[in-house]
Amino acid sequence: MSSDPVRPKLPDSGQFSNMKSKWLSRHRTSTSQQTSVYRKTYKRTEMTCEKSLERLPPEIMLRILSYLNAGSLLCISLVNRRLNELTNSNSCSAMWYQFYVHERNKKNIAYLQNRKIHAPNTVSLPERPEGYWRNMFFREISALSGNKWKRKLHRIDPYSGMPYYTEEVLRSLCVSWEITVTDGRGRRSTFKQSHASFSSTAIFLYWGATNWPPFNQLTSLELHGVLRVPLDCPAAYRPGWKSFMSKIMFQSENKELCASDKLVKLLYFGQGVTLGFWQGGWEIAFVIVNLHTHRLVERSLHASVCPRTAAEVSALFDDVDPEFGLHGYSAYIELHNTERMIMSARLSQLFCKRDEISDGYLPLEVIGRRNKCLNSQLVSDIRLPWRTEALHGNVKDCCMMNLTLWDEAGQPFWCVTAPVVMANADEDKVSYDVDGESVSILYHSEEGRVEIWLKRTEDMDEYSVDSLVIYISVFKVNEHFGRNY
Structure with missing residues (x-):
């Protein structure tokens, strides 16, 4: 006598939907609990690492930092606020002073050759403002206090009449240029130059970025010369000084159409500043700046080196020559x-x-x-x-x-x-x-x-x-x- 096997009763569509909802609910709860546990563990680990760093006495931290060179010490100051405050404090002044003396000794400065430092915690330094020796080291290594580059500019090209070594001096000093645009709300965006090319009497600067703000929202454009310190560290982290060179007010300047092709149109705003726009609108494609080499090195360096932007010297009055100023x-x-x-x-x-x-x-x-x-x-x-x-x-x-x-x-x-x-x-x-x-x-x-x-x-x-x-x-x-x- 045979009998059919008993088959399990399948749930109907309504019951299946309820079972699916319960499973998804339990899965989400389990996943969220695992994520929460992971976040708490990660946060606990992060806090433990941070607290362990904070637990170190300043003497041990200074001892660790004393094994770094100037470039590494600068980079580690960008890790967090505590390291930044420590590397810029008077406690690190001896290290920055040691770097400063080393640079001066390389240049054979007589009065500093006998003032060398052997251990940063055994030398008593004269009291200076916080960060004084750090800034002095940056000035020394950037050659702002030297006159070697000034002597190079004394040689004049007999044909163009401009200093012969302008390009060489600017490249040796690691000088670059940046433009900063400001919109109506006061928001500022800074862009680094893409490349530069020199002629005998001018420099051609070019910015080819793609993330320019909308031109109709911009109010001004500023040009700065930037002097980067030649340290052994990534260029993005090198400190530098900015020198204001010129400013263009877009609303008040008289712009004029220079030329165009199928893709772009050029507008000249004065002071050597030319903007390229994409055809069919006012979206910025690139920026061109032309600078004359007359006193270009001085204008591009820090204000303490060149407080004036031009050498405008009036000629002496000549009451003998009736046409003085019309010839020569x-x-x-x-x-x-x-x-x-x-x-x-x-x-x-x-x-x-x-x-x-x-x-x-x-x-x-x-x-x-x-x-x-x-x-x-x-x-x-x-x-x-x-x-x-x-x-x-x-x-x-x-x-x-x-x-x-x-x-x-x-x-x-x-x-x-x-x-x-x-x-x-x-x-x-x-x-x-x-x-x-x-x-x-x-x-x-x-x-x-x-x-x-x-x-x-x-x-x-x-x-x-x-x-x-x-x-x-x-x-x-x-x-x-x-x-x-």
Whole structure:
């Protein structure tokens, strides 16, 4: 006699749903309990480690720190607040003083050669403010107190008229530049330069970051020179000094469109600052800053080294010369981009007659009727390369212009570095002495303007400079020479 096996009764859909809910509830409770236990254990371990560090007497901590070099001591000061306070306190002054003496002894300072430290807890130091010897060591190692770099700047390039070793001095001092933008709420964002390139009379700084704040919310842009201490530690942790160099107020500055391509458009805001925007909006793509090398090292260093940003010295009044301030000028001008020099020209003994002054400007003819033999040639491939972290391109018919004008005494009278654009020349300015297409490169500011007229030759792919005239503001001349033209 056979009988069917008894099969278990399956729960219906409602009962199955209740069983699933109970299982999930128990699983969540178990998981949350395990997570809570883990967090408590981790927190207990963290607190134990922190308390064990805090339990160490200051004498033992100082003994441990005494085995570190200057770079390691600086890095460990960034671990937490207690170590920061300890490394900057007077208890560590002996160690920082030892580093300071070591740097001075390397430079053969006679009066410090016999003052060496052998143990930081056995030397009595004169009372100084907290962090004094630490700051003195940073100043010593950064060469702020030395004059070696100043002596290098005494050698002048006979062609450009600027210090010959400017680039070498800036790189040896580990000088860099940063820009800080501020929005309407006072929030500040700082960006480090992407790269820098030098010409004979200017430096080309470039910022190609991708996380720029919206331009319509920004109110100002500040440029700072940063002097980093050359320590044996990661560059991000090296201390440095900032020197304020210039400030652009976006609301009050008169911006002008320089040039554009399919991706970006360039706007010049003055003081060598150019912003690149993506086409179709006002989203910042990159920032370009041009700086003239006249006193660039001093302006980029700490304020204690260079309290003034320019050497504006008025000329002595000459009551014998009736046209004092109208002659004896020398000029050097160059067109370049980040890759090569496009054109350069230098001429001395520039002058202007009193009856040639018009519209508040004093014209100085660099290349023209008086100096036809000095016509310069430049290639027709004039462009300004740009690059971001993702894209790169070239803005055609755009480059950078650097101008240095000296007065009769050989002092820099007007220094300019700014982007310029090549455009078709006006018909009334066209010269018919040379066959070919006529184009112009113009620059203007409150202190003066520059006009360059070019002819493109048909048989050769290049331009010839037909005319180059520098116009100086009469107000600037009167203020410098004490005249009343």
